[in-house]
Amino acid sequence: MSVKTPDSSRHVSRTPAQHQGGRAAPLSYDAGSLAELQLQAETSPAVQRLSTLQRAAAGTARPPAKPGISDDSLLTGRTVQRKPPDDPDVFRYTDGDGHVWSRDLETDEWCHPADSGKIFWDDTFYKAFMDIKSKAGARFTLSFVEYTEVQLAKAEKEELAKIPVDLSNSAEVGALYGSSTVIDPVERVAAIKKLFTDAGYECSATDISTTSSSSTPPHLFDVIGHPAIFKFEVHPGGGIHTASYIRISTNKGMIKVINSNSNPAYDKLNEKAKYVTVSI
């Protein structure tokens, strides 16, 4: 079975669900996949944070150079020690001189971190992998390489969910309200839609409620394909909540952006939404 190198779509080609019922089959890799994986970690902005952690952990984990072997000599070519792996789940070992070696699954060679084009499986990743493996027992059938691939995809998904609005950032969410005390729904809908379409998402046509009890009905539209946000309601005020607001429907529930300077004030009625309050 071939394991894809993470690509821009971050589709994980082989998932835990595909491993049910037993141990993962021996893996083979697309040519250059390991090097590409390393390159991905170093070049993708989405995984830069992981990459930094990985490098930092690797730096602290590396043993001091063996006397008589300079770092230069390690960098000049592949420093490979053949050591047939007794346990296919063992990816690292420390030799008698304190050097940490990583196993290249493509070639079954044990490589030093300084080997060009090779991935050094740092302690951060490896320990997390072993912890999960220990907790999940036989159900955990991901290989270390697959685990790393999924970990990178996770990091990218986390970053994608924050584009174009990070829902955990009140300032970013509050900015959706705009700069007017009373919302102009046409202007706000256009501005918010542009944010999402510029980020590559599709937005539905705008629905304007024709049965609204207010003379200034809400404008609603869907965001298609976003991992966390799926609907906006932009209300100019005058409805059952009296004041202007923006409602964001997310996969974790409803967020409402309200204005503390609205007059009359926003009436929460019996909602249990998360509120982001601006003062405009």
Next chain:
Amino acid sequence: MSSDTPGRMTLRVNRVKDGVEARQLLAAGADVIGFQSNDLALFELEADPAWTDGRYVYAADIPDLMSSVPHAQSIVDLPPDQISPETLQTIVDNGGTVVQLSGHNLPPPDVVAMLKEAGLRVVYSGRYLSPGDGPALNRLSGDALPLLDALELQVFPSEQDAFARLQTAADTGAGEVITPDDLLQLAGRVPLVLGINLNAQNAGDVARMFAGSALQGLSITLSPDTHGAFHTLDTDTATSLLPILSEKL
């Protein structure tokens, strides 16, 4: 998913954790037992898991879980990005005819193709309505949902008392808030299952509001946690309410 008893609404329980809990709920009156599989969430590798309450099940345990309720319908909720032909075949081999997909996004075309190949239909779950979603509700059609078996909607999880809000809307008629009639009109177009805030005080009224209607069923989502997009109940409360609902539906 159709009820075993024609004309009677189905009572579904989602996020059942194991066979023991499943049998307890079946004895109380549940018709369909739902398990939610997500290995990546269990491995703490899911970027944004919907739940952190430990009620996901492992894909490797699906055969045992499905066989733990041999005389009832079971349904497995799968994350679209973890679906494989092997997983779907496991479900088919264990008598499954439907899978549940949670989330507001449609499954990608390759997943739809896999489901079609396996002969499985889909319950779309994890979607919710806010009171002001009437316009979107009114243009919702089953044609937009591939391989649709049923659509499960949470009604007003953003309200302190969703059922009271629905009753109020019924009393005041059409307006800015979705009414029971809006939901029943949707049930006439789409096989519809609703989740609402059930409790000992309102269970009978909820059953009376929907009994004999086109609604396909009611659903309960188990969790000890509150969730902004779902109505949740703990297992004991669900067990106590199921007989009330079962009797009146």
